[in-house]
Amino acid sequence: MAKQDRKFTKGLHEVGNGCFAYLQPDGSWGWSNAGLVTCGEASLLVDTLFDLKLTAEMLDEMRAACPAAAEIDTLVNTHANGDHCYGNQLVGDAEIITSKATAEEMAEVTPGMMAMLIENADSLGEAGAFFKQVFGMFEFAGIELPPVSRTFEGHLDLQVGDKHLELIEVGPAHTRGDVLIHCVEDRTVFTGDILFIEGTPIMWAGPVENWIRACERIEALDVETVVPGHGPITDKSGPRAVREYLSYIRDEAKLRFDAGLSVNDTIHDIALADYASWGDAERIAVNVDTLFREFRGGAGDPPNPVELFGLMGKIAR
Numbered sequence: 001m002a003k004q005d006r007k008f009t010k011g012l013h014e015v016g017n018g019c020f021a022y023l024q025p026d027g028s029w030g031w032s033n034a035g036l037v038t039c040g041e042a043s044l045l046v047d048t049l050f051d052l053k054l055t056a057e058m059l060d061e062m063r064a065a066c067p068a069a070a071e072i073d074t075l076v077n078t079h080a081n082g083d084h085c086y087g088n089q090l091v092g093d094a095e096i097i098t099s100k101a102t103a104e105e106m107a108e109v110t111p112g113m114m115a116m117l118i119e120n121a122d123s124l125g126e127a128g129a130f131f132k133q134v135f136g137m138f139e140f141a142g143i144e145l146p147p148v149s150r151t152f153e154g155h156l157d158l159q160v161g162d163k164h165l166e167l168i169e170v171g172p173a174h175t176r177g178d179v180l181i182h183c184v185e186d187r188t189v190f191t192g193d194i195l196f197i198e199g200t201p202i203m204w205a206g207p208v209e210n211w212i213r214a215c216e217r218i219e220a221l222d223v224e225t226v227v228p229g230h231g232p233i234t235d236k237s238g239p240r241a242v243r244e245y246l247s248y249i250r251d252e253a254k255l256r257f258d259a260g261l262s263v264n265d266t267i268h269d270i271a272l273a274d275y276a277s278w279g280d281a282e283r284i285a286v287n288v289d290t291l292f293r294e295f296r297g298g299a300g301d302p303p304n305p306v307e308l309f310g311l312m313g314k315i316a317r
């Protein structure tokens, strides 16, 4: 196996045996990772990027590095956030596979809606300003999402040439239908946004215990390479850190919920301690909001993104 290239630099990194990670520093809002698994002529792409330009650039680099990427046979989307699927049309001939819950969520937050929000950001106050600050550099106009070809629930086995891949649905957690892609022979797992490394995880869906279990599931796999949805390539220390963060904010939020504090007061009251060095600390707002919905017995109720972007904007400022 080739020596692993774990530097957090933009572009394609071979993790060994025809398996690649594509990284986009600094891993903040919208700067997601993707992956490529090849065996002989066969190829499977893990996720596309937030817009067509970024995705085209990635595909060019993959084709230059690996002949099997000339035609992508299969695309797996780890979840429905646009930074993992808005480039799908550039591999529209591939079989597109994801969980049933992700396919449903993909149809709800469309690139057209993102384009419209950016266009009208100035009329949305603090929320609009923050939305534009983090997403304004991406190009959402003209993106069409091709239909998903095949969905699954729970578990799906795939072959890429002679390689065996397991798709493991671990959502709802970060989103409603998060999927892990475990490449058995390559001892590698692509986790999508179940892992943010050196950045703050953001829990849109929950429940938190599902996400903690997803981390434990990764820690139990026979893998040496863990490719997160955002941030540098890691190993089993990655899922451990995310699990510890989630347990910490769950416990801290619960103490304040039980004491009758509001979401807003709780967000400002929790000391981030060791986690203050992680990027995008403002995401504590979404995490506490989701935890409070869960504590009230409303797990699975949709968040209010405009309100939350407003709160995050205030914290980030």
Ligand SMILES: [Zn+2]
Binding pocket: 030, 032, 081, 083, 084, 193, 229, 230
């Ligand atoms: Zn993402």
